[in-house]
Structures are given as structure tokens and as C-alpha cells.
Amino acid sequence: MEGTLVMGCSSCHDRAAKLFKNRSKGTMYHGDLTIKDEPFSIMNVVKQGVFWSVHLACLAVIWVGFSWVAFAVCIALYVIRMFAITGAYHRYFSHRSYETSRWFQFVLAVLGTTAAQKGPIWWASHHRHHHRHSDTEEDIHSPIVHGIYFAHIGWVLSSQFIEPRLDLVKDLTKYRELRILEKYNVVPAILLGVATFFLGVYLQHAFPTLGTNGWQMLVWGFFVSTVLLYHGTFCINSFTHLIGKRRFPSTDHSRNHWLLALITLGEGWHNNHHYYPGSERQGFYWWEIDVSHYILKTLSWFGLVWDLRVPPARVYEAAGKLT
Numbered sequence: 445m446e447g448t449l450v451m452g453c454s455s456c457h458d459r460a461a462k463l464f465k466n467r468s469k470g471t472m473y474h475g476d477l478t479i480k481d482e483p484f485s486i487m488n489v490v491k492q493g494v495f496w497s498v499h500l501a502c503l504a505v506i507w508v509g510f511s512w513v514a515f516a517v518c519i520a521l522y523v524i525r526m527f528a529i530t531g532a533y534h535r536y537f538s539h540r541s542y543e544t545s546r547w548f549q550f551v552l553a554v555l556g557t558t559a560a561q562k563g564p565i566w567w568a569s570h571h572r573h574h575h576r577h578s579d580t581e582e583d584i585h586s587p588i589v590h591g592i593y594f595a596h597i598g599w600v601l602s603s604q605f606i607e608p609r610l611d612l613v614k615d616l617t618k619y620r621e622l623r624i625l626e627k628y629n630v631v632p633a634i635l636l637g638v639a640t641f642f643l644g645v646y647l648q649h650a651f652p653t654l655g656t657n658g659w660q661m662l663v664w665g666f667f668v669s670t671v672l673l674y675h676g677t678f679c680i681n682s683f684t685h686l687i688g689k690r691r692f693p694s695t696d697h698s699r700n701h702w703l704l705a706l707i708t709l710g711e712g713w714h715n716n717h718h719y720y721p722g723s724e725r726q727g728f729y730w731w732e733i734d735v736s737h738y739i740l741k742t743l744s745w746f747g748l749v750w751d752l753r754v755p756p757a758r759v760y761e762a763a764g765k766l767t
């Protein structure tokens with residue numbers, strides 16, 4: 445199915461390649477390195493420093509204290525950005541499981557970058573690679589092959605996967621605005637952090653009884669929310685190939701788990717998804733809660749997205765036929 449996704453003109457691809465060239469010479473995974481090979485890269489040291497600093501910043505809750513409004517913003521930004529990862533980065537940019545306009549595609553892309561999980565081109569390219577090689581030696585985050593730590597977090601911190609796999613995302617790199625956003629993908633996340641701080645400052649003065657302030661809102665609304673978002677997303681790479689039930693005879697170890705589906709707005713129906721990745725909805729039955737699907741369905745009523753693809757009858761006929 446993903447072969448149909450790899451399209452685009454060669455000059456667009458060349459321009460995209462130029463955009464990314466020399467950013468980390470020698471660190472791109474070409475398939476000729478083993479997962480355990482770790483070329484040294486200054487860029488990777490910086491990336492790891494930022495990643496762990498965001499985690500350490502959460503400890504500041506000890507000093508900034510708690511308020512319900514800061515906690516509510518933390519949860520709201522988790523849900524909005526989890527949708528951006530699942531509904532946009534995953535179901536749209538990685539799998540093109542529905543259609544949208546070019547301007548709304550860009551809105552979805554910008555929303556995704558606020559999750560601080562790099563740009564849609566990088567994200568989609570590595571995810572498409574995961575589907576092509578799921579739970580084989582080539583799969584960069586298979587818990588079966590490389591262990592749960594590497595699947596959850598190790599590959600994110602690896603120096604091998606800093607660059608996108610441009611050959612897998614030619615349909616995305618043909619858009620100039622996506623290439624530019626990819627280059628400056630940290631900017632929207634930084635702006636969101638600044639915005640949470642000033643929201644807290646505003647609320648402190650306009651509604652002092654709420655008991656919040658700039659620093660408290662920054663820590664809860666941005667840092668805690670972002671770390672929860674990281675690990676919610678990473679659970680899909682690690683746990684959904686280890687725990688839960690299998691309904692479909694996919695060629696990997698993917699599984700369905702209701703709790704993982706709840707915390708990731710529907711991504712926990714991972715066995716469904718691996719068996720038929722072209723479907724926009726990942727809960728294939730009405731009782732499989734899939735919040736991202738409900739949001740996309742609602743957006744379709746307003747004409748913002750359309751052609752939401754569903755599993756064909758032959759997929760449902762394969763349910764339960766595991767042998």
C-alpha cells in the first residue's frame with residue numbers, strides 16, 4: 445500500500461535533499477549500519493541534552509506548585525497535540541488515509557510540530573519505514589528485535605536516525621512550505637512554551653483567584669504536558685508490539701490494547717492498523733474507542749477533511765483468522 449504513497453517529481457526530491465544535506469554528515473541510517481552502531485554526532489549530543497532537560501524541567505513542579513487551571517491546560521495541550529500526532533502526523537502524513545486541502549495540510553503540520561517530535565517529513569519517513577520492515581532486523585523500533593528500551597526511547601536518542609528518509613516521502617517533500625517547516629520545526633514548539641508562560645502571567649493578573657502564574661503554567665502546560673505526550677506516543681512503538689490481543693494475522697507482533705488506545709486517542713488498535721494501514725479509523729468496530737477518528741469525522745462535517753478511508757469487507761472477514 446505504501447508504494448503508492450511514494451511519489452513526487454525528481455526536482456522536488458533534489459531540492460529536499462539539498463535542504464537536508466550536510467546537516468549531520470555521516471549520521472543518516474542507510475541500512476548498512478547495524479542498529480547498535482552509533483556514529484558520534486555533536487547534533488545528537490545536543491538533541492539528547494534537550495530531550496533530558498525537558499524531562500528534568502518537570503521536577504520544577506516542586507517549586508511552582510499546583511493549580512487546577514494549570515493542570516487543565518496541561519491535559520488540554522496533551523489531547524490537542526496527541527491528536528496532531530495521531531490524526532495528522534500518523535493518519536495523514538504517514539498513511540494519507542484521508543484527503544484535505546493544501547492550507548489545512550499546513551495547519552495540521554504546524555500543529556504537529558508543537559508536539560516537539562520533529563517535523564512531519566521526518567516523522568512520516570521513519571514511520572513508513574517501520575511498516576515496511578515491522579518487527580524485522582531493519583525495523584528501527586521493534587521491541588521484539590531490539591528490546592523495549594530501544595523501541596521506546598533508544599532509537600529516538602540514537603545518532604543514526606536524525607535525518608529523514610527522503611526516498612520514502614517524495615509526496616511530502618514536493619511541498620515547499622512543508623520543507624521549510626521541517627527545517628524550522630523547533631520554532632512552533634518554542635513559541636507554544638512562551639505562550640503558556642504569558643498565559644499564566646495574564647491569568648495571574650486578570651484572575652488571581654485561580655492561583656497560577658507564568659512559571660507554573662510553563663512547567664505544567666508545556667513541560668509536563670510534552671513529556672506525557674512523548675511517552676504516550678512512544679508507547680505505540682514499544683508496548684503495542686508486546687501487550688494486548690491480536691485479531692488479524694498481520695506479519696508482525698502488533699497488538700490491540702484498549703488502555704493504550706485511550707491514552708493515545710485511538711492508536712492502541714495497533715494490530716488493526718498494521719493489518720490495514722490505509723484506514724483512517726483504527727478502531728474497526730463501534731466499541732473500539734478511537735478519539736482521533738471522532739475528531740476527524742467531525743472535521744469532515746465542516747469540509748476541512750474528506751474521503752476518510754475505511755477497511756473493506758475482506759478485512760473484516762479476516763478477523764479472528766490467526767492461523
Ligand SMILES: [Zn+2]
Pocket residue numbers: 574578680681685698714718
Ligand atoms: Zn507498529
Ligand SMILES: [Zn+2]
Pocket residue numbers: 534538539571575717721
Ligand atoms: Zn502506521
